[in-house]
Amino acid sequence: MSDQKSLDIKALGDSAIIIKLGEGIQPSVHQQVKNLSFLLDEYPFDGFIESVPAYNSLAVYYSPYLVYQSTHGFQTDGTPLEKVIDYMNTLAIQMSDLPVTEGRLVEIPVLYGGEFGPDLQIVADTHTMSIEEVIEIHTTPEYLVYMIGFAPGFPFLGGLDERIATPRKLTPRTSIHPGSVGIAGKQTGVYPLETPGGWQIIGRTPTDLFVPDMSPPSLLQSGDKIKFYPITQEEYDEQKKVTTCQ
Amino acid sequence: MSVNVLNAGLLTTIQDIGRTGSQKFGVLVSGAMDSYSMRVANLLVGNEEREGVFEITLFGTMLQFEEDALIAITGGDLQTTIDGIPVANWRPLIVKKGSILKFGFAIEGCRAYLAIAGGIDIPVVMESKSTYLVAGIGGFKGRALQQNDHLSFGQLTESNEKVFARIEQLGTPDWAVPHHLLIRLTSTQTIRIIAGTEYQYVDDASKQRLVSEPYVVTPQSNRMGLRLEGKALLLTEKIELLSEGVTFGTMQLPPNGKPIILMADRQTAGGYPKIGQVITADLGSLSQVKPNAKLYFKLLSHAEAERELIAKEELINQIKIGIQQKFQ
Known part of the structure; x- marks a missing residue:
């Protein structure tokens, strides 16, 4: 433990902590978040409830009462917070032994433009491009899912090509x-549920991103990669039929 | 065994201890606002502590029972009556077939919890019966109760039957759970907080203001969060944060300087500076403040907050043992 750097841990109230694993929005930092989250799921401590990965941090929720009562797996007799910090630091030693894992690649079909993508022309006009160029640029990268939040199954993605970055609408849609x-x-992102929002809408996918009865309920998870590909109206209708029947 | 909703009131939802384990999928925790009251309501009728209960907000809910039922009402005092006769909170009661349970207007606190022996027979979604209003998931059809809804109870367990038999035999007990040890229902409250993850960015004068000036709970407050009105709080520098985890009781500071305290239906992550955090032991009391209530804040150390939390859990254990002994 002596040559091991301690984690940057802050208390988020009396029943959670936030562990910061680096700065900014970077795949390498997020890999650390993913690794620590993986280790914690593999080796949970008594009283652990859940963890939530974000861009560069992992929130860990626990029951301080159960940690207080537990003598199992904790090295010190301190307060619940001290016991959890000590546990996480010990767990983190194994992080460097973990192989770098490639996230799952999830391909998402999108019907671009038209009625389903009313703002595609605005994005194209903003950058004096053709609609085809916008679609080409949007479907090229593999986007990293940094976190799921805002709404159930809503992915925060990294990797949008700045050539098509476009400000939000002045008046959000209801x-x-x-x-x-x-x-x-x-x-860039996909809305899993009907919500108000100010994003420029460029298309629609027939794929369900969130199904409460499924386990897990979210199609995407933190650490996945996604790639969009264009489909026609006929393909959209066909796939929509299939997902509706499931 | 079931109950009919004659009047849904302002906002009545089914809530349990919360939907944990799915926050990483963006799923809110939800659950009872005042989970101490919710847990005790269940214990009083012999349910598991985490079973779903009715969370009744401020006034107006009316329910008609289609069978005899063992119930307990906890939380705020909403001047509850059965067939027009006032009933006492914090103890087990029997409601007769055909009787009408009516919640009047909150005179103390703002949320009452109604537990029914056997629990509520609704699907468990992602390990919880809580209603996730925004996504329309869980609870009763994913929504707040409406007039003419018809909710069935679960099967009575041995532990439910034991309490039921005793209350039938002896009548409503003359004892009640000493709830003042668990939650406070006063209109002005001192809520204890600890430093948040960005507390160090609050300027000195604002740190002082936070623990001396009153903050009023605005009517825009709801199960997602309490929006406070009061002297604005300032940061020493503008800080840009990436979204990260938040929790029940997190006090965020948006750019207007008016704090927001995140409650049961909070989002899973947030990007505003987190200047404080209400201690878990005070979340029940905080959940009972009405719109326009005045709050004062007191700063505790993290270790003190943990001790208060542990003391409350031990109190619940004592209440549990006390109830069990009465129905041996």
């Missing part, structure tokens, strides 16, 4: 259809 694919500044 309702955005589930499956809508949008751009907001340097972000």
